[in-house]
Every structure is written in C-alpha cells, then in structure tokens.
Amino acid sequence: MLKKTFEGFVDYIQVLDEFGTVDKSLLPEDVTDSMILEMYKSMSKARALDAKALSLQRQGRIFTYPPLLGEEASQVGSAMAFRRGDIIVPNYRQHAVFMLRGLPLDRWFVSLRGFEDGAAINGAKDTPVSVPIGTHLPHAVGLAYAEKYKKSGNVVVSYIGDGGTSEGDFYEALNFAGVFKVPLVIIIVNNQWAISVPRRRQSAAQTLAQKAFAAGLKGVQVDGNDVVGMYKVVKDALSAAANNEPTVIECITYRLSMHTTADDPTKYRTDGEVKEWEAKEPLIRVRRYLTSRNLWDDSKEKDMQEEFKKEIDEALAKAEAFKPDPKSIFEHIYSFMPEVLKEEQDAAIAAGFWLDTSSHE
Ligand SMILES: Cc1ncc(C[n+]2csc(CCOP(=O)(O)OP(=O)(O)O)c2C)c(N)n1
Numbered sequence: 001m002l003k004k005t006f007e008g009f010v011d012y013i014q015v016l017d018e019f020g021t022v023d024k025s026l027l028p029e030d031v032t033d034s035m036i037l038e039m040y041k042s043m044s045k046a047r048a049l050d051a052k053a054l055s056l057q058r059q060g061r062i063f064t065y066p067p068l069l070g071e072e073a074s075q076v077g078s079a080m081a082f083r084r085g086d087i088i089v090p091n092y093r094q095h096a097v098f099m100l101r102g103l104p105l106d107r108w109f110v111s112l113r114g115f116e117d118g119a120a121i122n123g124a125k126d127t128p129v130s131v132p133i134g135t136h137l138p139h140a141v142g143l144a145y146a147e148k149y150k151k152s153g154n155v156v157v158s159y160i161g162d163g164g165t166s167e168g169d170f171y172e173a174l175n176f177a178g179v180f181k182v183p184l185v186i187i188i189v190n191n192q193w194a195i196s197v198p199r200r201r202q203s204a205a206q207t208l209a210q211k212a213f214a215a216g217l218k219g220v221q222v223d224g225n226d227v228v229g230m231y232k233v234v235k236d237a238l239s240a241a242a243n244n245e246p247t248v249i250e251c252i253t254y255r256l257s258m259h260t261t262a263d264d265p266t267k268y269r270t271d272g273e274v275k276e277w278e279a280k281e282p283l284i285r286v287r288r289y290l291t292s293r294n295l296w297d298d299s300k301e302k303d304m305q306e307e308f309k310k311e312i313d314e315a316l317a318k319a320e321a322f323k324p325d326p327k328s329i330f331e332h333i334y335s336f337m338p339e340v341l342k343e344e345q346d347a348a349i350a351a352g353f354w355l356d357t358s359s360h361e
C-alpha cells in the first residue's frame with residue numbers, strides 16, 4: 001500500500017504591491033485610506049528615529065544599535081493589529097513595535113542609553129528586549145499557556161529572525177504550542193540575513209513558514225514590505241490564536257542596513273542585492289498609493305519630517321537629562337525582593353557605592 005499521509009501548502013499574501021496597487025479582493029474591510037495614512041506616518045516616524053539612533057551611536061551617545069531600516073512594514077503592520085491586552089515578546093529590533101505599543105520616545109532613548117528604566121511600557125505586559133537568539137520563545141509559549149489557563153482571551157505575539165528559526169528553542173516552542181493549543185502568533189522576520197549568514201545557508205527548507213507544519217501549526221508567508229498585507233495576516237492570526245489555533249507567519253523582508261552598529265555588511269553582500277531590495281522597500285509603495293488618492297504630497301512630507309525632528313530632539317534632550325536611580329539595579333528581577341537581595345541593596349546604600357563614580361570611569 002502507498003498513500004499520502006500529509007500534504008501541505010504555504011500561502012503567500014500581498015495586498016499592496018511595490019507599485020502602490022491594492023489587491024481589493026484581499027483588502028480587509030477595516031482598512032480605510034486614513035488608516036493607510038496612519039501606517040505611513042508611523043513607518044516614517046520609525047525610520048526617522050532609526051536614522052537618529054544610528055547617528056547617536058556614531059557619536060558615542062548610545063550603545064550598540066540594531067537598525068530597523070527596511071523592516072518598518074513588518075513592525076507597523078503587525079503592531080497596528082494588536083489589542084491592548086495582547087502580550088508582545090520581542091527580540092532586539094522591534095523599535096517601531098515599542099513605539100506603537102506606547103513607549104514614549106524619551107524612554108526609548110533612555111533604554112538605548114543602557115538604562116532598564118526605559119524598558120517598561122505603561123499598561124502593557126510586553127516583555128523587554130531579548131538579545132539571546134530564540135530564548136524568548138519558550139517564554140512566549142509559556143505566557144500563552146498562562147493566558148489560556150486564565151481564559152483571558154489575550155494572545156501572545158513573538159518575533160524571531162530567519163536565523164533564530166534554526167535554534168532548538170524555536171522548535172521546542174512550536175512543539176509546545178501545537179500540543180497545548182495555546183493562543184500564540186510567531187512572526188518570523190525573514191530579512192534574508194542572520195548577520196553574515198544568508199537565508200540560503202540558514203535552512204534547506206523551501207520556506208521557513210513550513211516549519212510550522214511539523215508541529216501541527218498553521219504556517220503562512222506574507223510580503224513583509226507590505227504594511228497592509230502584514231496587518232491582514234497578523235489580524236487573521238490573532239483571531240485564530242484567540243481560538244487557540246497558533247500560527248507561524250513568515251514575513252519576507254530585507255535588512256537594508258547593517259546587522260548592528262558593530263557590523264559591516266559590505267564584507268559579505270553585494271550592492272546589487274541591496275539595490276534590488278531598495279526598490280521594494282516598504283515606504284515608497286504606500287507613498288505611491290497615497291499620492292494616487294490625493295492624500296499626500298511633497299509639502300505634507302516636509303511638514304511631517306519637521307514635526308518628527310522637533311519631537312525627536314525634545315525626547316532626546318529629556319533622555320540625556322535622565323539620571324538613573326542606582327538602587328534600580330537591584331529591582332525588576334523578582335516580583336517582590338527576596339531578603340538576601342534586600343540585604344545587599346541596604347549594604348550598598350550604606351556604603352554609598354554609587355556616590356564614588358571615579359572607579360567606574
Ligand atoms: C544564542 C545566541 N547565539 C548567537 C548570538 C549572536 N547573534 C546575535 S544576532 C545573531 C543573528 C540573528 O539573525 P536573525 O535571527 O536572522 O535575526 P536578525 O538579526 O536578522 O533580525 C546572532 C547569531 C546570540 N545573540 N544568541
């Protein structure tokens with residue numbers, strides 16, 4: 001006997017193509033022109049912030065920075081679909097997600113300056129930046145299990161890179177999500193590179209979305225440079241997750257900048273490849289669409305950029321004036337402070353250890 005026991009397929013979804021044309025058959029009902037305008041403004045703001053952060057790092061005013069250039073749509077499109085109670089478990093590149101979740105800009109700069117005080121978003125249970133690749137996914141799936149247990153209706157959404165999908169933690173999280181049917185959405189940001197490792201060397205799987213199938217989850221691909229497509233796919237996945245059907249979304253995008261400010265991509269990729277992806281970047285197509293609808297022009301663009309500059313400069317001044325409370329290095333580890341840590345904190349205060357900063361310079 002010979003029979004097929006499994007056959008899978010991965011849908012690829014694009015709503016707004018690179019020429020600014022909308023596929024009306026896929027356009028979600030709630031996506032109006034004014035919402036697309038909002039998406040454009042948010043993506044533009046994220047890009048302005050990104051450029052500022054890069055220049056601050058070069059001046060030594062913030063630490064190592066992972067730019068989001070080229071990935072604005074995957075972040076803004078997904079974040080606009082989230083509901084307040086959903087829990088976001090990011091890695092290290094989701095700056096625009098933080099912004100849309102309500103992190104004030106000055107707090108964001110505080111976090112880039114190395115202070116945890118800038119990590120918390122009021123009213124959201126989202127977790128902070130996570131740099132170890134993949135280790136946040138078991139946390140995400142555990143949080144999702146807890147939300148299911150509490151019958152909260154909230155969904156957990158986590159982001160991981162193409163490189164991260166090769167980690168054991170990734171497969172373990174998917175496996176748990178499938179067996180326990182938790183309200184989880186995993187967004188694979190396939191930006192074609194894991195530092196210097198290209199997508200083709202990362203995995204022989206034809207798509208990264210199909211990795212979901214082995215764990216019994218749904219897997220779907222979306223044009224990650226299409227903000228409307230991202231919104232649609234994430235919104236659909238959130239509805240499914242709320243019914244305890246987890247989804248893995250692979251968004252196809254491109255990291256146009258360096259991996260982090262510690263990286264030099266000219267060492268491992270060609271200008272030609274970057275140019276090809278620049279033509280497909282997320283903002284141009286939305287501007288084309290909005291211009292064709294008479295909703296955008298050069299003067300509006302100029303005004304918007306000037307507003308961003310003012311807002312960013314004010315936030316930065318506030319962040320640079322921020323003085324951390326050194327006691328805070330003892331906080332944020334436990335929900336209540338264990339006695340032994342309290343003793344250490346008291347001893348440190350008594351010794352005035354932070355009053356003498358000369359030894360730390
Ligand atoms: C467990 C672990 N291994 C290695 C690293 C070093 N490292 C930092 S980012 C990165 C590449 C990640 O690539 P990808 O998952 O594609 O995400 P991207 O940065 O492209 O968004 C690596 C290997 C790390 N942070 N954690």
Ligand SMILES: [Mg+2]
Pocket residue numbers: 161162163189190191192193194195
């Ligand atoms: Mg990557």
